Amino acid sequence: MGVTLVGLSFTKILFYAVNQHAFPEVGFLDLVAALWFDVITISLVFYPFILLWLIPVRFRGNKYYQYVFRFLFFITNGLAIGINLMDVIYFQYTSKRSTFDLFSMVGYEQDMNRLWETFIIDFWWVILIYIVLLFLSDKAFRIIFRIFGNFSDKRFRPQIISLIILIPVFIVTGRGGFGLKPVSVINAAQYTRPENTAFVINTAFTMIKSFNENGLEPVRFFKQERAEQLFSPIRKTGDQTEIQLPDSTNVMIIILESFGNEWVGKDENNKSFTPFFDSLCSQGLFFRNSFANGKKSIEAVPAILASVPGFLDNPYISSRYSSNKLTGIGNLFKKQGYSTSFFHGATNGSMNFAGFSALVGYDSYFGRTEYNNEADNDGTWGIYDHKFLPWTARQLSKEKQPFLSTLFTLSSHHPYKVPDEFKSQLRKGPHPICRSINYTDLSLRLFFEEAKKQDWYENTVFVFVADHTPASWSDYYGQRIGMYRIPILFYSPSGKIPAKEQNEIFQQIDIYPSLADLLGFKETIYTYGQSFLSREYPPYAITYLEGTYQLFMDNYLFTYTNEKTKQLFNFQLDLSLEKDLLKETPYKKYENFLKAIIQHFNNDLRLNKTHISE
Incomplete structure (x- = not known):
C-alpha cells in the first residue's frame, strides 16, 4: 500500500x-x-x-x-x-x-x-x-x-x-x-x-x-412556496415585443466545438483566428459576457437544447436521469409546425447525441452514416468540417420549412487535425488548437457561401454558441471565471435582429427561452435559463464542478459547496479571484437564489418533473 x-x-x-x-x-x-x-x-x-x-x-x-x-x-x-x-x-x-x-x-x-x-x-x-x-x-x-x-x-x-x-x-x-x-x-x-x-x-x-452512485439527494432548503418565490423553472414566453421575428422563421443553432473566448476575436497583434465569425458578430446581437454551463460537449447539448445545467457529476446524457421526460426545444418547435433536424459529422452514436436529440424532439439525425463518403473522413473523429458544413446547407434545402436545425462542428478538437490542402493558409498560434479553430472558421465561411444559395437562407435566424472552452493557455482561462467564457451570437441575414454588442451576463441555458420569445411562441416551458427579452431575474449564469456550485450575478461570483457558502468575488474587477468579499458584502440574495435553483433541480430530476405536463 x-x-x-x-x-x-x-x-x-x-x-x-x-x-x-x-x-x-x-x-x-x-x-x-x-x-x-x-x-x-x-x-x-x-x-x-x-x-x-x-x-x-x-x-x-x-x-x-x-x-x-x-x-x-x-x-x-x-x-x-x-x-x-x-x-x-x-x-x-x-x-x-x-x-x-x-x-x-x-x-x-x-x-x-x-x-x-x-x-x-x-x-x-x-x-x-x-x-x-x-x-x-x-x-x-x-x-x-x-x-x-x-x-x-x-x-x-x-x-x-x-x-x-x-x-x-x-x-x-x-x-x-x-x-x-x-x-x-x-x-x-x-x-x-x-x-x-x-x-x-x-x-x-x-x-x-x-460508480453506481446513488443519485441526487432530496433537498429542502425552503418550503416549496418560498422556493417558488425565489426561483421558478416555469416560464411563459412570447409576450415581449422588443424584437419579433416573422412567423415561420427558420432557426439554425450552430454549436462550435471548443470556441472559447480565449481564441475568438483579435489578439494583441490585431489578428484573429476567427475572422469570419468575428465579422458575423459585428452584424448580430453578440453576447460578449456569456458562459457555458458545463465543461464537456456532452454537457453542452442538454444545456442548449433543453435548458438543463450541468449540475451532475455524471453528465445528464449518461446519468440515471437520461430517460426522464424533457420539454426540449425540438418538442416546442414541432408543436408550432416546424420540422427538426440535428447534424453532427461524427460517427453515428457519438456521445449519444442522436438519442438525446430524439428525446427533446428532433425528428432527423444526420451524421457520418448519412453523409456517406468516407473519403472525407479525418481519420479520427469523423467528416472534415469544410466538407460536412456545406453539405449540411444543401441538405437543409430538402427539409420542410419552417425548420429548426442544430449543427455541431467537429474539427477544433484534439488531435486538431486539418486537411493538408489548407495548412499553408491557416494561422498558427501558441496552442495547437489555434490552427484548427482557424480551420473551423474557414469551414463556417464555406457553409455560409453555400447557405446563401439556398432559398431558406434569408428567412433564417442563426444562433452561434460554443459547447465549452478548450484547453487553456493563460492563467485567466484556466481559472473558474475564464474556463466558462464563451461567445454567443444571434444573427439574422435579413437584419431583423439588430447589430449590438451586449455586455450583460448570458448563458447556454438562456438560448431556448430566448428563441421562444423571439418567435412569439405563447407557451409555457420548463427552463433554468431566461430570455434576454423578458427577464424575471437579474442576468445570471450557473455552473457546477466537483461539488462546487457557482453563480455569476451582479458582477459577483458566488460559490457554494457542501451546503455551505464558500466565497464571493467581484469577478469583473478581481480577475485573479484574490480578494474574498464574503465578510464585507451582503450575499444572502445570491445564496438564496442559488439554493432555490438547486432545490428545484434535485427534486424535479428525482421525481421526473423536468417538463410541462400536458
Whole structure:
C-alpha cells in the first residue's frame, strides 16, 4: 500500500506540473489534504488484498496463494496509477477529475481504436512513465514481500487479533473517518479552496465514488412556496415585443466545438483566428459576457437544447436521469409546425447525441452514416468540417420549412487535425488548437457561401454558441471565471435582429427561452435559463464542478459547496479571484437564489418533473 501511495503522490506531482495554471495557490494544507485523500483511496482499492492477507487460513504460505497477492497488487496498483496518469492530460480539456461516466462515453464512440492510436502518438511520454512506474512498483513489491510475506507462523491467535484490529482501521480509513456518511468528492472542498479540489482528490477516488452512485439527494432548503418565490423553472414566453421575428422563421443553432473566448476575436497583434465569425458578430446581437454551463460537449447539448445545467457529476446524457421526460426545444418547435433536424459529422452514436436529440424532439439525425463518403473522413473523429458544413446547407434545402436545425462542428478538437490542402493558409498560434479553430472558421465561411444559395437562407435566424472552452493557455482561462467564457451570437441575414454588442451576463441555458420569445411562441416551458427579452431575474449564469456550485450575478461570483457558502468575488474587477468579499458584502440574495435553483433541480430530476405536463 505504501508503494501505491508513493506512485499516486508522483502522479499528483506530475498532474500539478502539467496543469499548474489551474491551481494558482497550493499551500501546505492542500498537500496534507491531498495525501489524506490518497490514503482513503488506497484503503478502498486494497480491500480485497487486505482481506486475503489478514484472513487466518493455514495455506497462506502456499506459493500459489502468494502469486494471488502479486497479481492483486499488480492490478490494483496499475489501475490506480493508470487512471491518475490519464487525467494529467485529460484535465486540460475538462477542468475536472474524470468520473465513471467516462467509460459510458467511450462506449458511445464507434471509432475508439483510431482515437486511441492518436492519443498514444501524441502522449507517448505518459505511457512511458506508466510503464516505468509499473516496473518500479513491481520491483518494490517483491522486495517488501520477501521481508514481510513470511507466513510460516501458523498460530491463529495473533492472526485473529490482527484481523480484529486492522479490518476496522481500514474500514474507517476507507470511509474517510467516523462521519455518518463516507467522504465523497463534494467533501474535498471542505479541506481546500474550491478551485483546488481537483488537486486534492485523485482520479481513482472520483471513479470509485461515481460508480453506481446513488443519485441526487432530496433537498429542502425552503418550503416549496418560498422556493417558488425565489426561483421558478416555469416560464411563459412570447409576450415581449422588443424584437419579433416573422412567423415561420427558420432557426439554425450552430454549436462550435471548443470556441472559447480565449481564441475568438483579435489578439494583441490585431489578428484573429476567427475572422469570419468575428465579422458575423459585428452584424448580430453578440453576447460578449456569456458562459457555458458545463465543461464537456456532452454537457453542452442538454444545456442548449433543453435548458438543463450541468449540475451532475455524471453528465445528464449518461446519468440515471437520461430517460426522464424533457420539454426540449425540438418538442416546442414541432408543436408550432416546424420540422427538426440535428447534424453532427461524427460517427453515428457519438456521445449519444442522436438519442438525446430524439428525446427533446428532433425528428432527423444526420451524421457520418448519412453523409456517406468516407473519403472525407479525418481519420479520427469523423467528416472534415469544410466538407460536412456545406453539405449540411444543401441538405437543409430538402427539409420542410419552417425548420429548426442544430449543427455541431467537429474539427477544433484534439488531435486538431486539418486537411493538408489548407495548412499553408491557416494561422498558427501558441496552442495547437489555434490552427484548427482557424480551420473551423474557414469551414463556417464555406457553409455560409453555400447557405446563401439556398432559398431558406434569408428567412433564417442563426444562433452561434460554443459547447465549452478548450484547453487553456493563460492563467485567466484556466481559472473558474475564464474556463466558462464563451461567445454567443444571434444573427439574422435579413437584419431583423439588430447589430449590438451586449455586455450583460448570458448563458447556454438562456438560448431556448430566448428563441421562444423571439418567435412569439405563447407557451409555457420548463427552463433554468431566461430570455434576454423578458427577464424575471437579474442576468445570471450557473455552473457546477466537483461539488462546487457557482453563480455569476451582479458582477459577483458566488460559490457554494457542501451546503455551505464558500466565497464571493467581484469577478469583473478581481480577475485573479484574490480578494474574498464574503465578510464585507451582503450575499444572502445570491445564496438564496442559488439554493432555490438547486432545490428545484434535485427534486424535479428525482421525481421526473423536468417538463410541462400536458
